[in-house]
Amino acid sequence: MAKAHKTIQPPGLERALDRLEHLCRAHGQRLTRQRRAVLSSLLSAGRALSAYELLERLRPEDGKSTPASVYRSLDFLMTLGVVHRLESTRSFIACEHPEAPHWVQFLICRRCGQVVEAEDERIAAATERLGQRLGFALDQRVVELTGVCEGCRENAARH
Amino acid sequence: MAKAHKTIQPPGLERALDRLEHLCRAHGQRLTRQRRAVLSSLLSAGRALSAYELLERLRPEDGKSTPASVYRSLDFLMTLGVVHRLESTRSFIACEHPEAPHWVQFLICRRCGQVVEAEDERIAAATERLGQRLGFALDQRVVELTGVCEGCRENAARH
DNA sequence: GGGTATTTGATACAAAGTATCATTAAAGGG
DNA sequence: CCCTTTAATGATACTTTGTATCAAATACCC
Numbered sequence: 567m568a569k570a571h572k573t574i575q576p577p578g579l580e581r582a583l584d585r586l587e588h589l590c591r592a593h594g595q596r597l598t599r600q601r602r603a604v605l606s607s608l609l610s611a612g613r614a615l616s617a618y619e620l621l622e623r624l625r626p627e628d629g630k631s632t633p634a635s636v637y638r639s640l641d642f643l644m645t646l647g648v649v650h651r652l653e654s655t656r657s658f659i660a661c662e663h664p665e666a667p668h669w670v671q672f673l674i675c676r677r678c679g680q681v682v683e684a685e686d687e688r689i690a691a692a693t694e695r696l697g698q699r700l701g702f703a704l705d706q707r708v709v710e711l712t713g714v715c716e717g718c719r720e721n722a723a724r725h
Numbered sequence: 726m727a728k729a730h731k732t733i734q735p736p737g738l739e740r741a742l743d744r745l746e747h748l749c750r751a752h753g754q755r756l757t758r759q760r761r762a763v764l765s766s767l768l769s770a771g772r773a774l775s776a777y778e779l780l781e782r783l784r785p786e787d788g789k790s791t792p793a794s795v796y797r798s799l800d801f802l803m804t805l806g807v808v809h810r811l812e813s814t815r816s817f818i819a820c821e822h823p824e825a826p827h828w829v830q831f832l833i834c835r836r837c838g839q840v841v842e843a844e845d846e847r848i849a850a851a852t853e854r855l856g857q858r859l860g861f862a863l864d865q866r867v868v869e870l871t872g873v874c875e876g877c878r879e880n881a882a883r884h
Numbered sequence: 885g886g887g888t889a890t891t892t893g894a895t896a897c898a899a900a901g902t903a904t905c906a907t908t909a910a911a912g913g914g
Numbered sequence: 915c916c917c918t919t920t921a922a923t924g925a926t927a928c929t930t931t932g933t934a935t936c937a938a939a940t941a942c943c944c
Contacts, residue, residue, distance in 0.1 A: 596941050598891065617931070635892055637932065642891095653812035654867050656900095656931065671852075673861045682859055688851040693830075693870055696845045701875030702832045708813050710867040711852055716860030755910050757922065776900070794923055796901065801922095815900070 579609050582648075582660070589646050603628060604639040605648060605660060614657035614681050652681065654710045659683075669693070669707050675715035677722075682715075738768050741807075744823060748805050762787060763798040764807060764819060773816035773840050811840065813869045818842075828852070830868035836877035 586605055590597040607623045608615060615623070617636050624631045640658055643649035648661050652672060662683045663670065669690045673682040689709060697704040714722075745764055749756040766782045767774060774782070776795050783790045799817050802808035807820050811831060821842045822829065828849045832841040848868060856863040873881075 596890065598941065600892075630893060632893060632895090633931080634894090634933070638891080653869070654865075671855065673856065673859055673863075675861070676864075682861075684855055684859065686851060686855045689848065689855060692845060692847040692851050693868070696830065696843055696848060697832065697870055697872060700832055700841055700843065702834070702841075702870065702872040703878060704832075704870050704872035705835075706813075706871040708867060708869040708871075709852070710812070711856055711861065711863050712865040712867075713856060713861040713863035719862060755921065757910070759923075789924060791924060791926090792900080793902070793925090797922075 579606060582606075582609055586643075586646070586648060589648065593646065595642070595646075598639075600624075600628065600631065600635060601639045601642055604636065605643055608649060608658060608660040613679060614652050614655060614659040616657045620658065650683070652710060653708050654712060669709075671709035671711065673715075674710060674712045675718055676712050677714050677718035680715055680717075738765060741765075741768055741819070741823070745802075745805070745807060748807065752805065754801070754805075757798075759783075759787065759790065759794060760798045760801060763795065764802055767808060767817060767819040772838055773811050773814060773818040775814075775816045779817065809842070811869060812867050813871060828866050828868075830870065832874075833869060833871045834874035834877055835871050836873050836881075839874055839876075841874075 583602060583606060586602065587597050589595075590601075603624055604620065607620055611620075611623065617633065617640060620640075621631055621633060621636050624636065640649060640651070644651060644658075649658055650661055650670070650672070651658050652674065655674065659672075659681055661670075663685055668685050671684045671686055671689055673684060674680070690707075693707050693709070694704065742761055742765060745761065746756050748754075749760075762783055763779065766779055770779075770782065776792065776799060779799075780790055780792060780795050783795065799808060799810070803810060803817075807823050808817055809820055809829065809831070810817050811833065814833065818831075818840055820829075822844055827844050830843045830845055830848055832843060833839070849866075852866050852868070853863065
């Protein structure tokens with residue numbers, strides 16, 4: 567039996583889109599149809615998508631999406647903190663902790679592609695400390711830990 | 726006055742290439758002209774290079790390098806641990822701690838491009854712990870901290 | 885509903901990375 | 915030193931990922 571994806575369905579999706587609207591107002595930014603569609607699509611995918619996978623998923627609804635416009639929407643959503651980019655897989659994922667604008671870490675299963683978003687205080691503190699020790703004023707922290715998740719290891723164990 | 730780059734000159738370069746030779750023997754791998762040239766080029770650049778920048782630098786010496794072959798050499802050198810890839814800048818850099826095959830972190834100055842390779846025990850421990858807590862058997866850890874280095878902040882301060 | 889600044893669409897392109905297969909060369913043994 | 919074997923490279927073409935530009939459309943405020 568296939569692993570259940572944590573696809574966000576309404577009303578979770580509704581709530582997230584409401585939150586997006588409030589964030590836009592708060593930042594004096596415009597909430598456009600495409601921006602809503604991009605976040606919505608990422609949320610209902612329930613996993614990380616490449617920009618072009620996302621584009622594929624938008625096309626049925628909105629045939630005139632282009633790479634440039636998808637990237638623009640993604641950039642926008644990233645500045646609001648509701649979407650993150652995974653550097654090591656060149657993909658994008660909806661944020662699971664949108665209330666807390668803290669530094670996050672990602673755990674990525676190289677087998678099933680599952681991505682877990684974490685907010686580990688020790689790692690946050692340790693990276694900050696390292697930055698200070700080496701004289702860096704940090705403004706971006708990429709922490710992406712790749713391996714095999716528990717479920718996949720169990721599956722592998724029973725062949 | 727411009728910041729001095731830590732370009733590796735002979736005999737540092739010689740030492741690194743000797744080390745590469747020993748590593749290849751130890752792993753039963755072939756040491757080819759291109760592999761030597763790629764590491765050498767990265768070392769004397771003294772900074773991170775994209776695969777295509779590297780290609781440019783190889784061409785004068787070896788006009789028949791191609792993207793594919795450069796990527797192959799880079800992959801090879803990465804498996805030996807003498808080169809690292811920076812995911813957040815899509816570039817490659819020679820390893821500064823080639824003796825210790827530990828997990829490393831990178832601090833990247835977004836102003837001058839300087840990259841500092843660190844080996845922080847706290848971060849290593851904290852990431853390992855997080856992986857265990859969430860059930861991941863980790864085999865790759867990308868920790869890339871971007872900000873502004875001390876030198877660049879000082880320069881900016883005096884306009 | 886109309887005015888305006890922002891966003892999008894369209895097009896074209898740049899940068900990064902990979903697949904395939906014939907040819908070349910590294911390393912070990914004679 | 916040459917020969918052989920196996921691995922790596924060269925050549926070619928292609929895929930994926932990301933951007934620049936500018937005219938047309940639309941979200942938001944009044």
